[in-house]
Amino acid sequence: xxxxxxxxxxxxxxxxxxxxxxxxxxxxxxxxxxxxxxxxxxxxxxxxxxxxxxxxxxxxxxxxxxxxxxxxxxxxxxxxxxxxxxxxxxxxxxxxxxxxxxxxxxxxxxxxxxxxxxxxxxxxxxxxxxxxxxxxxxxxxxxxxxxxxxxxxxxxxxxxxxxxxxxxxxxxxxxxxxxxxxxxxxxxxxxxxxxxxxxxxxxxxxxxxxxxxxxxxxxxxxxxxxxxxxxxxxxxxxxxxxxxxxxxx
Amino acid sequence: xxxxxxxxxxxxxxxxxxxxxxxxxxxxxxxxxxxxxxxxxxxxxxxxxxxxxxxxxxxxxxxxxxxxxxxxxxxxxxxxxxxxxxxxxxxxxxxxxxxxxxxxxxxxxxxxxxxxxxxxxxxxxxxxxxxxxxxxxxxxxxxxxxxxxxxxxxxxxxxxxxxxxxxxxxxxxxxxxxxxxxxxxxxxxxxxxxxxxxxxxxxxxxxxxxxxxxxxxxxxxxxxxxxxxxxxxxxxxxxxxxxxxxxxx
DNA sequence: ACATATTGTGCGTTATTAGTAAATGGAGAA
DNA sequence: TTCTCCATTTACTAATAACGCACAATATGT
Numbered sequence: 216x217x218x219x220x221x222x223x224x225x226x227x228x229x230x231x232x233x234x235x236x237x238x239x240x241x242x243x244x245x246x247x248x249x250x251x252x253x254x255x256x257x258x259x260x261x262x263x264x265x266x267x268x269x270x271x272x273x274x275x276x277x278x279x280x281x282x283x284x285x286x287x288x289x290x291x292x293x294x295x296x297x298x299x300x301x302x303x304x305x306x307x308x309x310x311x312x313x314x315x316x317x318x319x320x321x322x323x324x325x326x327x328x329x330x331x332x333x334x335x336x337x338x339x340x341x342x343x344x345x346x347x348x349x350x351x352x353x354x355x356x357x358x359x360x361x362x363x364x365x366x367x368x369x370x371x372x373x374x375x376x377x378x379x380x381x382x383x384x385x386x387x388x389x390x391x392x393x394x395x396x397x398x399x400x401x402x403x404x405x406x407x408x409x410x411x412x413x414x415x416x417x418x419x420x421x422x423x424x425x426x427x428x429x430x431x432x433x434x435x436x437x438x439x440x441x442x443x444x445x446x447x448x449x450x451x452x453x454x455x456x457x458x459x460x461x462x463x464x
Numbered sequence: 465x466x467x468x469x470x471x472x473x474x475x476x477x478x479x480x481x482x483x484x485x486x487x488x489x490x491x492x493x494x495x496x497x498x499x500x501x502x503x504x505x506x507x508x509x510x511x512x513x514x515x516x517x518x519x520x521x522x523x524x525x526x527x528x529x530x531x532x533x534x535x536x537x538x539x540x541x542x543x544x545x546x547x548x549x550x551x552x553x554x555x556x557x558x559x560x561x562x563x564x565x566x567x568x569x570x571x572x573x574x575x576x577x578x579x580x581x582x583x584x585x586x587x588x589x590x591x592x593x594x595x596x597x598x599x600x601x602x603x604x605x606x607x608x609x610x611x612x613x614x615x616x617x618x619x620x621x622x623x624x625x626x627x628x629x630x631x632x633x634x635x636x637x638x639x640x641x642x643x644x645x646x647x648x649x650x651x652x653x654x655x656x657x658x659x660x661x662x663x664x665x666x667x668x669x670x671x672x673x674x675x676x677x678x679x680x681x682x683x684x685x686x687x688x689x690x691x692x693x694x695x696x697x698x699x700x701x702x703x704x705x706x707x708x709x710x711x712x713x
Numbered sequence: 714a715c716a717t718a719t720t721g722t723g724c725g726t727t728a729t730t731a732g733t734a735a736a737t738g739g740a741g742a743a
Numbered sequence: 744t745t746c747t748c749c750a751t752t753t754a755c756t757a758a759t760a761a762c763g764c765a766c767a768a769t770a771t772g773t
Contacts, residue, residue, distance in 0.1 A: 216509050216752095217506055217509065217752095218506065218509050218510040218513060219470050219474070219506050219507065219510045219729085219730070220728095220729065220730085220760085220761085221468050221470035221471050221729080221730080221759090221760065221761085222470050222471050222473075222474035222507060222510045222511070223510050223513065223514070224471075225468065225471035225474065225475070226474070226510070226511070226514040226516065227514075229534065230514070230534075233533075233534050233537040233538075234537065236537075240719080240720085241719090241720070241721085242718095242719065242720080250761080250762085251761075251762055251763065251764095252719095252720085252721085253721090253722080253723090253761085253762080253763090254760085254761060254762075256720095256721070256722085257466055257467060257468050257760085257761095258468065258471060260465050260466065260467050261467040261468045261471045261472050261475070262471070262475070264467060264472065265472070265475040265476075265479070266567070267475065269567055269568070274720075278534070278537055278538050279538075279567065280538065280565060280567045280570075280572040280574070280591075280593070281591075282531060282534040282535045282537075282538055283535050283538055283572060283573075283574050283590055283591045284482075284572075284590070284591025284592070284593065285478065285479075285482050285527065285531040285534070285535065285591070286531045286532050286534065286535030286536075286590070286591070287535075287589050287590035287591035287592075288482040288483065288485075288527055288531075288591070289482075289527050289528075289529065289531055289532055291589065295578070298551075298577070299551065299580065302547075302548065302551060316529060318515070318518055318528065318529045319518070321529075323529040323532060323533075324532075325529070325532050328547075329544070331548065340536050340540065341532055341533070341535070341536035342529075342530075342532045342533025342534070342535070342536035342537070343533070344529070344533065466722095468759090468760070469730085469731085469758095469759070469760085470729090470730065470731085470759085470760080489749080489750085490749085490750065490751085491748090491749065491750080499731080499732080500731080500732060500733065500734095501749090501750080501751085502731090502732080502733085502751090502752085502753095503730085503731065503732075505750090505751075505752085506730085506731095523750075
C-alpha cells in the first residue's frame with residue numbers, strides 16, 4: 216500500500232486551509248507542513264486550479280467553493296430527504312438534530328439542523344467525526360448489526376428501547392439520543408448469525424426485522440446540554456426516524 | 465505558475481469518483497485518467513488515507529465522508545443562517561430556493577432548499593456552478609458592484625427593480641429570480657466611482673446604500689419551470705433576503 | 714529614507730514518482 | 744478445463760518533484 220507524498224501533502228494543505236476561517240499565508244502553510252515555500256506555492260497553485268482553494272483579495276488562501284460541489288455528491292438522496300425531517304425534529308425537541316453515517320470505525324455527522332431558539336449552544340457541525348464505539352450515534356449504528364454475546368450492556372439496553380441514550384460521552388455535559396435508520400429491531404437472543412451476508416449488508420430471512428438502507432449504516436438523533444426532556448425527545452426522534460424511512464422508501 | 469502532476473491527478477480522481485454515484489473500479493479510474501492501473505492504486509490509496517474516498521464492500525471506490533467536513537467549513541455562518549430562510553422561501557414561493565456565492569467569474573449554488581411538494585422537478589444541486597454573466601443569480605451578484613456605463617440593459621433593469629429575473633438562460637424553460645445580499649441598491653446614475661476600495665470590497669461614503677457583507681458576494685433566489693408566480697415570488701425573495709440580512713447582522 | 718519582512722520565481726542537485734512489465738490469485742464465461 | 748478480465752502487488756528505468764539557495768519585487772514598520 217504505497218502512498219504518494221505530493222498528493223498527501225496537497226490534501227493536508229486543503230485540510231489546513233479549511234480549518235482556518237481567515238485563511239492562511241503561503242509562509243504559514245509552508246511552516247506547518249515543514250516544507251519549503253516553493254513547494255507550498257506549487258501545492259496551492261494546483262489546488263487553486265481545481266477550485267478547492269481560492270485566494271482572498273489580500274492574497275491569503277481560503278477554502279474554495281469546489282468542496283461544496285464534492286460534498287453535494289455525498290449521499291444526496293438521503294441528505295435531501297433528511298434535511299426537512301431534521302429541521303422538524305430540531306423544532307419538536309428543542310435540540311440540535313443530526314444525521315450520522317458510519318464510515319469504517321467512525322461516525323460522521325452528515326447533516327445538522329438547529330432549532331430556531333437554541334436553548335444552549337451545542338456546537339455540532341456537519342463533518343464532525345468520532346469513534347463509532349462512543350456516543351449515542353455510535354450505539355444506534357451498532358444496533359444495526361445483529362445481536363452478539365459480546366454486546367455491551369448499553370447496546371443491549373438500546374436494542375430493547377429502540378433508541379440509544381448517552382450522557383457526556385462525546386462532550387462534557389452533553390446528552391445524545393439517537394435511533395438507527397432501519398425498520399424494527401434486532402431482538403434475537405444470543406448469537407444468531409444472519410442467513411446470508413452480501414457486500415457487508417446483513418440480509419435476514421424475515422425482512423420486516425432489521426431491514427436497513429442498502430449500503431448505508433446511518434442514524435438520526437439529537438444532542439443537547441443537560442436540559443433535555445428525554446421522554447419527548449425519544450418519542451420525537453423515533454417518529455422522525457420513521458418519517459425519514461418512509462421518505463426514502 | 466507551475467503545478468504538480470501527482471496532486472492534480474489525485475484531485476481529478478476525487479472529482480471522477482464524486483461524479484459516480486455507484487463508485488468506480490480501479491480499472492475505470494485508470495482508463496479515464498489515461499494512466500496505468502498501478503498509478504491509480506497509489507492515488508486512490510492516498511485519497512483513502514485522507515478519508516476523501518472509501519471502498520465499498522465490493523471494492524469499488526466511492527466518495528468519502530471527509531468531503532462533508534471540508535464543505536462544512538465553507539462559509540459556515542452564512543450557510544447556517546441561510547438554511548432555514550431558504551426552507552421558508554421554498555415553501556412560500558413553491559419553487560426551489562438557493563443561496564449563491566460568487567467565486568472569480570463564476571457563481572456557485574452553496575445551499576439549496578426544495579418545497580415539500582415540488583411542482584416540477586428542477587435539478588439544482590449544491591455545488592452547481594455557472595458563469596457569473598448568465599442567469600438571475602449572476603445578475604444579482606453583478607448588482608452589488610456600483611453602476612457603470614457598460615452595464616447591460618438587463619442589469620440596469622434589475623437595479624431599478626431591486627431583483628433580477630431571467631428566463632431560460634441556464635436551462636431551457638427555467639425561470640430564475642434572485643436578489644443580492646446587500647442592503648438597499650446602487651441607484652446612482654452614470655459612473656460614480658466608490659469613495660474607496662479595499663480588498664475588493666466597495667466602501668461607500670453613505671453606508672446605507674449598497675452595504676455588503678464583507679468579503680462575500682452572494683445572493684438568494686428561486687428557480688422554477690415556467691409555472692412561477694413572479695409577482696409573489698419577487699416579494700418573497702426580497703422579504704427573505706431581508707430576513708437573512710438581519711440574521712447575519 | 715531605511716531596514717525588514719514577506720511574496721513570488723528561477724535554477725541546480727537529490728529524492729520521489731511515473732510508467733512499464735510481470736507475477737499471483739479470484740470470478741466468471743466459453 | 745481454458746480463457747479472459749480484473750484486482751493487487753512487486754520490481755525496475757525514465758520523468759517529475761523536492762529541496763535549498765539566490766534574487767527581484769512588494770509591503771510594513773521605524
